[in-house]
Amino acid sequence: MSKLKFLPLFILMMSMLSFTTDGNRPLPKVDVKTMDGRVVSTSTFENDGKPIIISFWATWCKPCIHELTTIADVYEDWQDETGVKLIAISVDNSRTSGGVRPLVNGKDWDYEVYLDENKDFQRAMGVNLVPHTFILNGKGEIVWEHTAFTEGSELEMIAILRKLANGEDVSGH
Amino acid sequence: MVKKILFACAISFFSFSTINAQSQVLGGGEVHGSFQADAQYYKQDSAIGANEIAEEMAVNAFLEMRYTNKGFEAGMRYELFMPQMQGYDSRWKGNGFGYRYIRYSNDRIDVTAGNFYEQFGSGMILRSYQEWNLGFDNSMDGVRVKYKMKALTIKGLVAKQRLFWDLGPGIVRGIDGELSVNDLFKSFSDSKTRLFFGGSFVSRYQIDQNPLYNLPENVASCAGRFQIYHGGFNLKMEMAKKINDPNATNNFIYKEGNAVMAELGYSQKGLGLSLQLNRSDNMDFRSSRTATGFDSHVGYIPAMTRQHAYSLAAMYPYASQANGQMGLQATIVYKLKKRSTLGGRYGTSIDVNYSVSNSIYKQAINDTTKIGQTGTLGYSSDFFKLGDEKYYYDFNIKIQRKLSKKWNVSLMYMNVYYNMLINEGHNSPDVYADIIIGDVWWKFKPYNSLHFELQALFTEQDDGNWSSAMVEYNRKGFFGAVILLYNHGNDLAGHTVVDSQLYPFLTLGYTHKATRISAGYGKQREGIVCVGGVCRAVPASNGFSLTINSSF
Numbered sequence: 001m002s003k004l005k006f007l008p009l010f011i012l013m014m015s016m017l018s019f020t021t022d023g024n025r026p027l028p029k030v031d032v033k034t035m036d037g038r039v040v041s042t043s044t045f046e047n048d049g050k051p052i053i054i055s056f057w058a059t060w061c062k063p064c065i066h067e068l069t070t071i072a073d074v075y076e077d078w079q080d081e082t083g084v085k086l087i088a089i090s091v092d093n094s095r096t097s098g099g100v101r102p103l104v105n106g107k108d109w110d111y112e113v114y115l116d117e118n119k120d121f122q123r124a125m126g127v128n129l130v131p132h133t134f135i136l137n138g139k140g141e142i143v144w145e146h147t148a149f150t151e152g153s154e155l156e157m158i159a160i161l162r163k164l165a166n167g168e169d170v171s172g173h
Numbered sequence: 174m175v176k177k178i179l180f181a182c183a184i185s186f187f188s189f190s191t192i193n194a195q196s197q198v199l200g201g202g203e204v205h206g207s208f209q210a211d212a213q214y215y216k217q218d219s220a221i222g223a224n225e226i227a228e229e230m231a232v233n234a235f236l237e238m239r240y241t242n243k244g245f246e247a248g249m250r251y252e253l254f255m256p257q258m259q260g261y262d263s264r265w266k267g268n269g270f271g272y273r274y275i276r277y278s279n280d281r282i283d284v285t286a287g288n289f290y291e292q293f294g295s296g297m298i299l300r301s302y303q304e305w306n307l308g309f310d311n312s313m314d315g316v317r318v319k320y321k322m323k324a325l326t327i328k329g330l331v332a333k334q335r336l337f338w339d340l341g342p343g344i345v346r347g348i349d350g351e352l353s354v355n356d357l358f359k360s361f362s363d364s365k366t367r368l369f370f371g372g373s374f375v376s377r378y379q380i381d382q383n384p385l386y387n388l389p390e391n392v393a394s395c396a397g398r399f400q401i402y403h404g405g406f407n408l409k410m411e412m413a414k415k416i417n418d419p420n421a422t423n424n425f426i427y428k429e430g431n432a433v434m435a436e437l438g439y440s441q442k443g444l445g446l447s448l449q450l451n452r453s454d455n456m457d458f459r460s461s462r463t464a465t466g467f468d469s470h471v472g473y474i475p476a477m478t479r480q481h482a483y484s485l486a487a488m489y490p491y492a493s494q495a496n497g498q499m500g501l502q503a504t505i506v507y508k509l510k511k512r513s514t515l516g517g518r519y520g521t522s523i524d525v526n527y528s529v530s531n532s533i534y535k536q537a538i539n540d541t542t543k544i545g546q547t548g549t550l551g552y553s554s555d556f557f558k559l560g561d562e563k564y565y566y567d568f569n570i571k572i573q574r575k576l577s578k579k580w581n582v583s584l585m586y587m588n589v590y591y592n593m594l595i596n597e598g599h600n601s602p603d604v605y606a607d608i609i610i611g612d613v614w615w616k617f618k619p620y621n622s623l624h625f626e627l628q629a630l631f632t633e634q635d636d637g638n639w640s641s642a643m644v645e646y647n648r649k650g651f652f653g654a655v656i657l658l659y660n661h662g663n664d665l666a667g668h669t670v671v672d673s674q675l676y677p678f679l680t681l682g683y684t685h686k687a688t689r690i691s692a693g694y695g696k697q698r699e700g701i702v703c704v705g706g707v708c709r710a711v712p713a714s715n716g717f718s719l720t721i722n723s724s725f
Binding site for chain 1: 203205206207209237239241278290291292295296300302303305326351353367369400402405407409436438440441442443444445446447449473475476477479480481482483502504505506507508519520522524573575614616619620621622624647648649652684686687688689703705706707708709722723724725
């Protein structure tokens with residue numbers, strides 16, 4: 001019987017689907033930590049009206065490292081062209097989070113990196129698998145997301161960033 | 174029962190009929206969530222431990238949804254195991270809402286009622302978390318309050334813990350505070366040095382009905398921590414203590430527990446160094462004193478070893494021993510500069526890692542009591558003295574280099590020692606293994622790439638040598654891969670004879686935005702599989718499998 005207890009709430013939530021705003025979705029407000037221990041709310045993520053990439057990754061996730069390394073090679077060009085900023089959210093738990101700082105600096109990644117040790121931000125963003133990447137427009141709204149990384153995924157990202165930089169519509173992607 | 178269903182229907186009808194009215198109030202709210210379903214059709218194959226099941230097909234699935242509106246949030250997750258896939262605890266079998274909560278938060282206060290996940294400090298005395306693909310969930314079910322001030326954050330909670338479809342018997346109460354010293358004093362706020370202090374207290378209550386022993390019903394534990402950051406340096410330390418807590422994992426001894434974790438790091442552009450130390454003594458902390466295995470953990474003492482993503486490198490992983498281990502881990506990551514003789518055009522990344530774990534030193538408390546004897550203080554232990562049994566070590570080095578716009582190569586070597594009795598609980602010869610891995614990406618056209626991966630594991634123990642080859646093709650969102658994993662078997666004297674065995678596996682899939690569908694056919698060993706652009710823990714299987722994954 002206990003399984004039925006939450007049915008009304010569930011149906012209520014389903015019904016709410018019908019009137020969620022049609023526009024782009026804002027970023028949920030969750031606390032994450034910087035690599036030097038400060039607690040920062042995701043509501044403070046901003047990039048002067050330019051687009052932002054948010055990439056969920058972990059030190060043990062090969063495709064994630066592949067993605068961030070691939071982008072690192074072209075990051076300067078992307079920044080010059082579109083003003084984009086990449087925010088990398090590590091979902092490493094306390095077992096492996098000690099490896100985040102050495103890896104980020106050791107690989108010479110020029111990203112803004114945060115720790116999400118107990119996956120609070122990951123859950124709030126509905127991320128199941130890493131890597132999972134979001135693109136935010138200049139207003140901080142999520143306009144695109146993608147799970148998994150394979151060679152060439154970065155080409156789709158830059159195409160979207162270019163459109164955002166030119167003020168074009170990206171809903172077709 | 175009928176009444177309850179009617180009640181449920183009435184409420185849901187009510188909720189539908191009031192949508193229009195509510196949309197005024199709730200307008201602007203958001204619903205998001207995620208979904209995953211794994212289905213596996215089994216072919217009988219006792220040789221790899223994937224047995225036929227009566228249902229022939231097993232399905233694990235969940236749908237999680239979250240409604241947020243300004244400070245209000247509500248969420249729930251429906252879970253289904255019909256039946257649970259092989260390799261998952263049989264107590265998962267069933268279906269229902271395993272997770273639901275309501276929450277209110279603003280800049281100061283954050284209140285959650287229902288299920289939640291929480292971690293105090295590094296989690297040594299309290300961590301609740303979920304790993305769906307590993308079949309792990311020890312979520313709290315209760316109330317949590319967080320209060321945030323400029324420099325200080327305080328969290329308090331009281332809850333029971335989820336144990337499959339029930340709640341565990343113990344009540345968990347906890348409070349945690351973290352202070353940012355830089356935010357406390359104005360003169361310190363722009364300092365290059367950042368300093369944090371934290372402390373937590375957790376207590377578990379469980380009734381004592383033991384006829385033989387007088388067991389503590391309230392078990393208290395506390396932890397203190399600090400972190401200092403200055404320029405490229407960082408130092409982190411946490412110490413925890415627990416009062417006597419006789420339980421099934423420590424053979425019901427009355428010794429107190431303690432644990433320490435420390436981390437020292439230095440990094441600058443192109444170089445990262447870290448050294449971690451840990452010691453834990455009788456520190457297995459659960460909300461039920463009879464719980465064993467993965468049940469009802471309150472505290473989390475991590476294995477301080479690297480978590481590998483190649484299947485053969487991950488074949489012998491260390492199992493953390495909260496009741497006694499002492500170890501260290503050192504990591505160096507270095508990037509050879511771009512356009513240098515050694516670094517090549519795009520630079521070369523080198524990653525060296527070493528970890529080791531030992532037993533702690535134990536001494537009998539007197540001449541008549543054996544070490545670890547039930548109902549006694551168990552043993553005494555000199556904090557700085559190492560035990561004489563090695564549990565695990567892992568040395569690994571990885572080199573990654575982008576050769577050109579089209580070619581990318583990674584090479585890895587690993588040497589591992591694995592204590593069988595400690596890590597798997599049975600008395601077989603300990604494993605010494607060498608592993609070599611080559612990983613090549615060839616991007617022959619934009620959006621088109623081939624990925625080759627060769628792995629070999631050499632050992633004279635356990636199942637003997639292994640080798641594996643993989644070819645993966647990616648084109649935009651599509652991927653296809655063939656994995657051939659081969660166990661060469663072991664017929665050396667002194668070992669159980671293991672026959673050679675081939676595990677062929679074919680997988681195809683498609684990813685579009687945040688949705689991923691993949692199908693597989695063949696034999697698969699349990700472990701980690703990184704294919705089609707994601708890494709996942711998978712159970713052993715033989716047959717046809719289908720996975721759907723989506724976020725919205």
